[in-house]
Amino acid sequence: MSTYGVTPDVFCFTPAMAALRRAGRVEDALALLERMRETRVEPNSFTYSALISACSDAGRWEDALRLVREMRRPGASGLGAGIDPPPFVWATAVHACGGRLEPALELLREMRAGLVSGAPLDVTAPGDVSPFNALLGVCGAAGEWEMALDLLDKLRRRDTPARK
Numbered sequence: 001m002s003t004y005g006v007t008p009d010v011f012c013f014t015p016a017m018a019a020l021r022r023a024g025r026v027e028d029a030l031a032l033l034e035r036m037r038e039t040r041v042e043p044n045s046f047t048y049s050a051l052i053s054a055c056s057d058a059g060r061w062e063d064a065l066r067l068v069r070e071m072r073r074p075g076a077s078g079l080g081a082g083i084d085p086p087p088f089v090w091a092t093a094v095h096a097c098g099g100r101l102e103p104a105l106e107l108l109r110e111m112r113a114g115l116v117s118g119a120p121l122d123v124t125a126p127g128d129v130s131p132f133n134a135l136l137g138v139c140g141a142a143g144e145w146e147m148a149l150d151l152l153d154k155l156r157r158r159d160t161p162a163r164k
Contacts, residue, residue, distance in 0.1 A: 026055060104138040105135075
């Protein structure tokens with residue numbers, strides 16, 4: 001791009017990562033994150049979502065979890081972004097766990113512990129239940145149907161509409 005006088009920004013890198021994900025080229029997508037760092041381009045929630053999805057598609061759940069945690073670390077060190085992950089990013093990371101229930105539950109514990117900004121995340125309030133829907137999928141993949149039914153019951157009790 002710089003050959004054409006265009007300096008790549010987050011709006012260039014993120015779609016490129018998404019394209020690499022669709023092509024199954026997770027290593028190349030992860031390499032673009034390093035290139036962003038080298039050129040001092042700050043990733044955003046969509047950048048991380050594209051990378052976490054790429055890792056999930058490739059069965060690289062540990063890398064997906066590393067990325068969501070990196071996203072939350074303060075950005076001053078250059079190794080984190082200091083971004084509060086929105087629900088869709090948490091859901092993508094939980095989904096990446098596949099049938100691995102413990103890592104998925106650990107992620108949700110982290111989500112419930114609070115946001116980077118220090119604000120508590122109120123999981124009892126109505127809102128986006130996508131991380132919990134992803135956990136229902138993990139429960140199914142792990143054969144934990146009783147846990148899935150319990151989670152569904154808790155979602156209903158808090159008056160948040162679960163997808164039917």
